[in-house]
Amino acid sequence: MLLGTIWMALREIRKNAMRSILTMLGVVIGVGAVVTLVTVGDGATASVTASISALGNNVLMVMPGSDRRPGSSGATGDPLEIADAGAIREIAGLLAVAPTASKQLLAVYGNKSWRTTVSGVTTDYLPARGYAVEKGRNLTTGEVTAGRAVCLIGATVARELFGSGDPLGAAVRLGRVSCTIIGVLGSKGAGMMGNDNDDLILLPIKAFQRRIAGNTNVAMIFVAVAEGRSTSSIKQQIEGLMRERRRIGRGAPDDFNVRDMQEIIETVSTTNKMMTALLGAVAAVSLLVGGIGIMNIMLVSVTERTREIGIRLAVGALGRDVLLQFLIEAITLSTLGGALGVILGMGGAYAITQALKMPFLVSPNMIVLAFAFSAFVGVLFGYLPARKAAHLDPIEALRHE
Amino acid sequence: MSQAAAAPWFELQGITKVYGQGESEVRALDGIDLLIEQGELVAVMGASGSGKSTCMNIIGCLDTPTAGRYLFHGADVGGLDRDQRALIRRHFIGFVFQGFNLLPRTSAVENVELPLVYRRVEAEERRVRALSALKAVGLDGREKHTPSELSGGQQQRVAIARALVSEPSLLLADEPTGNLDSSRTKEIMELLVQLNQERGLTIVMITHEPELANYVKRRIVFKDGRIVEDRPVRSS
Numbered sequence: 074m075l076l077g078t079i080w081m082a083l084r085e086i087r088k089n090a091m092r093s094i095l096t097m098l099g100v101v102i103g104v105g106a107v108v109t110l111v112t113v114g115d116g117a118t119a120s121v122t123a124s125i126s127a128l129g130n131n132v133l134m135v136m137p138g139s140d141r142r143p144g145s146s147g148a149t150g151d152p153l154e155i156a157d158a159g160a161i162r163e164i165a166g167l168l169a170v171a172p173t174a175s176k177q178l179l180a181v182y183g184n185k186s187w188r189t190t191v192s193g194v195t196t197d198y199l200p201a202r203g204y205a206v207e208k209g210r211n212l213t214t215g216e217v218t219a220g221r222a223v224c225l226i227g228a229t230v231a232r233e234l235f236g237s238g239d240p241l242g243a244a245v246r247l248g249r250v251s252c253t254i255i256g257v258l259g260s261k262g263a264g265m266m267g268n269d270n271d272d273l274i275l276l277p278i279k280a281f282q283r284r285i286a287g288n289t290n291v292a293m294i295f296v297a298v299a300e301g302r303s304t305s306s307i308k309q310q311i312e313g314l315m316r317e318r319r320r321i322g323r324g325a326p327d328d329f330n331v332r333d334m335q336e337i338i339e340t341v342s343t344t345n346k347m348m349t350a351l352l353g354a355v356a357a358v359s360l361l362v363g364g365i366g367i368m369n370i371m372l373v374s375v376t377e378r379t380r381e382i383g384i385r386l387a388v389g390a391l392g393r394d395v396l397l398q399f400l401i402e403a404i405t406l407s408t409l410g411g412a413l414g415v416i417l418g419m420g421g422a423y424a425i426t427q428a429l430k431m432p433f434l435v436s437p438n439m440i441v442l443a444f445a446f447s448a449f450v451g452v453l454f455g456y457l458p459a460r461k462a463a464h465l466d467p468i469e470a471l472r473h474e
Numbered sequence: 475m476s477q478a479a480a481a482p483w484f485e486l487q488g489i490t491k492v493y494g495q496g497e498s499e500v501r502a503l504d505g506i507d508l509l510i511e512q513g514e515l516v517a518v519m520g521a522s523g524s525g526k527s528t529c530m531n532i533i534g535c536l537d538t539p540t541a542g543r544y545l546f547h548g549a550d551v552g553g554l555d556r557d558q559r560a561l562i563r564r565h566f567i568g569f570v571f572q573g574f575n576l577l578p579r580t581s582a583v584e585n586v587e588l589p590l591v592y593r594r595v596e597a598e599e600r601r602v603r604a605l606s607a608l609k610a611v612g613l614d615g616r617e618k619h620t621p622s623e624l625s626g627g628q629q630q631r632v633a634i635a636r637a638l639v640s641e642p643s644l645l646l647a648d649e650p651t652g653n654l655d656s657s658r659t660k661e662i663m664e665l666l667v668q669l670n671q672e673r674g675l676t677i678v679m680i681t682h683e684p685e686l687a688n689y690v691k692r693r694i695v696f697k698d699g700r701i702v703e704d705r706p707v708r709s710s
Contacts, residue, residue, distance in 0.1 A: 088579050384575050388589040389564020391557050467536050
């Protein structure tokens with residue numbers, strides 16, 4: 074009987090194909106929007122999380138200035154020093170401590186030039202940031218201590234300045250400094266903001282401070298925490314140490330800050346999830362509007378088919394037979410709309426994620442939910458018209474023109 | 475219903491139907507007594523507003539009387555609720571209407587199957603019974619046609635097949651030939667007479683046309699909510 078009723082509903086929908094499609098459109102768009110937004114949102118979260126993870130999950134960043142709250146009058150703080158890095162290295166459970174300072178500079182080789190980020194680093198920089206040397210070698214401790222004019226270049230810089238040629242041993246000019254390339258880094262790809270992780274030149278920090286920056290400032294210290302160590306406890310230790318070193322009085326605010334990548338990942342994914350939920354809610358409203366569309370058409374349909382309902386009642390249909398018929402018709406409409414919406418939404422999400430080079434993640438839960446919700450919309454908005462149909466007086470209904 | 479043989483097929487006892495209340499009260503039926511035996515072919519006549527349609531609605535369990543008893547195979551069905559009346563219709567009564575009342579854009583055979591759908595008859599058996607009912611009304615070969623592809627006479631035959639298919643105890647026809655020309659009218663009337671004679675089907679038919687009374691065995695005339703004439707008709 075139920076199958077027969079569903080079959081009957083499908084036929085009824087086909088008989089009014091144009092109207093049925095227009096009726097479904099609301100639900101199609103609603104479900105399509107929900108599916109697209111949630112899928113793209115999931116993709117964005119995954120993509121951002123992945124690129125932050127690429128920086129190293131277990132990396133802390135120590136920076137001068139308390140920029141926890143943007144716009145607040147937090148102390149700018151004195152710059153860090155190389156000695157700070159040395160002090161931090163005393164904390165147990167660290168893999169690498171890498172002080173660094175950077176500047177945007179024009180790198181010149183022969184008749185080619187390329188604007189890039191030049192950073193002064195130590196030997197610890199590569200392990201701390203997850204870079205590997207592809208050709209040549211890393212800086213040596215001796216070169217770092219002495220501040221020799223040698224450098225490592227990123228894959229992008231190598232491509233721009235040398236094309237397919239071999240950069241090893243070549244001298245590249247950075248401002249007034251000429252330094253010899255001793256290694257080329259392996260590619261890490263695009264970062265979380267679409268920035269190029271391979272667009273960089275690294276040289277010993279002493280050389281950078283003396284010959285490029287002209288000061289002894291350290292802009293940031295990357296701290297890689299050993300596997301299995303809690304980043305938050307290390308973070309507390311560093312904070313304690315830095316307060317001591319910078320002689321910050323009890324109760325006074327920090328004039329530096331330590332950022333935990335893990336924390337940032339959590340913040341970003343929470344923000345993304347919230348955005349997704351909000352967009353999803355907006356899309357759900359359109360689904361609701363779609364449901365109202367279904368109710369509208371079902372009410373029209375009941376009025377239009379009053380005589381049919383009268384006939385059915387006359388030949389012995391119970392009120393609940395008629396109720397079920399119209400309810401199933403509404404549910405069939407909305408579920409069909411839901412199915413179309415899922416297909417459309419998936420297509421849309423696929424196109425967007427491909428265009429934005431994000432991962433395309435299909436969440437089966439969400440598809441089931443979208444289906445269930447569209448069926449629910451059918452029940453919710455189909456019930457009233459169906460009840461109206463079921464309560465028609467057969468005599469009146471048969472007389473209806 | 476074991477005493478069905480002894481009890482009259484249908485009996486109305488003092489059936490009264492009142493619409494509205496107070497000043498605007500309308501007495502559509504005013505104490506109708508009527509007894510219909512199995513196998514009768516009855517013509518119900520009367521001016522519009524005479525109460526004949528109201529009476530038919532009550533006999534057909536589409537409506538309930540305000541007062542009086544309606545004995546259906548000996549059981550009082552006057553006070554049944556909506557769903558119970560629907561079940562009586564489903565199992566015992568077939569309807570034929572003036573306007574045919576077929577489902578539009580639905581094939582003849584599916585129209586005929588409709589009462590069986592609500593009787594929960596399996597699809598296969600439904601089809602067999604519907605086709606045989608269509609054959610009985612002389613429409614074999616047209617089972618796939620939709621009402622709009624059939625003439626008025628053919629549509630009414632489909633409607634009669636639909637009323638027959640559930641093998642009712644009573645067939646109620648409300649001006650079955652009202653929308654047909656005279657030769658179609660003759661065909662339909664002959665079909666009804668044939669069904670009455672061959673199957674012993676009890677038929678109560680409302681009609682405006684006095685000449686149709688020639689086909690029936692008994693004629694009842696309504697006026698102002700009362701039966702003013704009830705007599706057998708000599709077969710011509």
